[in-house]
Amino acid sequence: MFENLQDRFGDVLNNLRGQGRLTEENIKETVRQVRMALLEADVALPVVRQFVDEVREKALGETVTRSLTPGQVMIKIVNDELVKLMGQANEQLDLTAQPPAVVLMAGLQGSGKTTSVAKLARWLQEKQGKSVMVVSCDVYRPAAIEQLKTVATEVGAEFHPSTPDQNPIDIAKRALDAARKHFKDVLIVDTAGRLHVDSAMMDEIKAVHAALKPVETLFVVDAMTGQDAANTAKAFDEALPLTGVVLTKTDGDARxxxxxxxxxxxxxxxxxxxxxxxxxxxxxFYPDRVASRILGMGDVVSFVEEVQAKVDKDKAEKLVKKLKKGKEFDLVDFKEQLDQMANMGGMMGLLDKLPGMGQIPDHVKSKASDKEMGKLIAIINSMTPQERRFPAVIKGSRKRRIAAGSGTEVQDVNRLLKQFAQMQKMLKKMKGGGMAKMMRSMQGRMPGGFPPGGGFPPGGMPPGGFPM
Incomplete structure (x- = not known):
């Protein structure tokens, strides 16, 4: 998400570098480029006008100190305005109510409501320790109820059954009663969507809302609809007292x-x-972190949080102990690292959170793509247990067999073995404080440099020390 804005804002701010001070002329040109960048990102026109007016006013009132360049001053101004535009801080769900707290999900058809219900149920259970029940009041879309039952089972949330011949208001009331009897903390209600905003849909969801009196009414909207998402949300808000928005499909939205x-x-x-x-x-959604990513400064906080939450600490400890005993890092260990990376949303999902990634050319990024990572895992899966433990035995005929078994070429197998050999060397250098020396030597070579501490928590590497 935000790739287009990152590129455009990067160009805008680069143009200011090397200039001694902010003048009315270069501010005017910068604001014009910012305006074009926002319009190309499909930001609503009234929002663009207000944003650029605020940036212009603050830029003209800024005095550039000796320690700052014009580019840095503009980054600070634009960053502050982006945060202000999206909300100063993360606004959490307010579930302070007599259990069960009801969360009503509303939105158009195809916006991802049902999947979002399951995602939210999982998040509440794993992050908040809540017991969750879900129910579908969508009696119109074929298989909508079955879809929710399937995803509810996947995330371990209790599913309250309903059928297409029932009235949505009756379904909602019965689910609320069941959630009380089962002592659930939260009841998440999936409502029917339509292909457009219509009066019948609004009347029905108003009735469901009145019957449930939810503490949270979340509007689920597809990010790829751009500023139309904001206009649809406004139409819903006029009919329902929305408390917040869930923006879906952001991985497919570059604007x-x-x-x-x-x-x-x-x-x-x-x-x-x-x-x-x-x-x-x-x-x-953290406005300050998103603003930082838009301006190419990364989101190291989210990066560290994700690593801490998703790294398998037991496996990581075993790997650290193994290496401390002087044993070789083998392809079994390498595959475990790749699997953990996939569990964290893939290589690019992580790298996008690091500073300077926007400056790396696309052909370099493609080598770290999730598709390439999947290819590496397929190659290792095609090896025998002996080959994974002792990669040195992999020669000509074995390489051909592995390539055929993984649907790749012999060159791909060679490339993996070369990368693996380089990683083994790197891990040997890390022993005895070598990690800190290596990070210092790499400091000046990475685009944008590393953030303080190398972008990782104290100790230099992410928790678990995965060597990617």
Whole structure:
């Protein structure tokens, strides 16, 4: 998400580098380019106008100190305005109510409501320790109820059954009663969507809302609809007292217009981002972190949080002990590292959170793509247990067999073995404080440099010390 804005803002701010001070002339040109960048990102016109007016006013009032360049001053101004535009801080769900707290999900058909119900149920259970029940009031879309039952089972949430011949209001009331009897903390209600906003749909969802009196009414909207997402949210807000927005399919949206428009147009905060199809792909929306990513400064906080939450600490400890005993890092260990990377949303999902990634050329990024990582895992899966433990035995005929078994070429097998050999050397250098020396030597070579501490928690590497 935000790739287009990152590229454009990067160009805008690069143009200011090397200039001694901010003048009315270069501010005017910079603001014009910022305006074009936002319009190309499909940000709503009223939002763009207000944003550039604020940036212009603050830039003209800034005095550039000796320690700052014009580019840094503009980054600070634009960053502050982006945070202000999207909301100053993350707004959490307010579940302070007599259990069960009811969360009503509303939105158009195809926006990802049902999947978002499952994602939210999982997030509440894993992150908040809540017991969750889900129910579908969508009696119109074929298989909608079955779909929710399937994803509810996947995430371990209790599913309250309903049928297409029932009345949505009756379904909602019975589910609430069942959630009380089962002592559930939260009841999440999936409502029917339509292909467009219509009066019948609004009347029905108003009735469901009145019957349930939810503590949270979340509007689920597809990020790829751009500023239309904000306009649809506004129409829903006029009919329902929305408390927040879940922005879905952000992994497929390179523009980011919806994220930048919704708060300003509706006055409602974005509470969550749907970042992929998996039920784990839901993250709280932090305006300051998103602004930092838009400006190419990365999101190291989210990076560290993700690593800490998803790295298998037992496996990591075993690997650390193994290496301390002087044993060789083998392809079994390498595959475990790749699997953990996949569990964290893939290589690019992690790298995008690091500073300077926007400056790396696309052909370099493609080598670290999730497709390439999948190819590496397939190659290792095609090896025998002996070959994984002792990669030195992999010669000509074995390479051909492995390539055929994984649907790859012998060159791909050679490339993996070369990368693996380089990683073994790197791990040997890390012993005896070599990691810190290596990070210092790499400091000046990486685009944008590393953040303080190398972008990792104290100790230099992510928890678990995965060697990717």
């Amino acid at each position: 980011g217009g919806a994220a930048l428009s919704i708060r300003q147009i509706t006055g409602k905060p974005i509470k969550f981002l749907g970042t992929g199809e998996k039920t784990t792909a839901l993250e709280p």
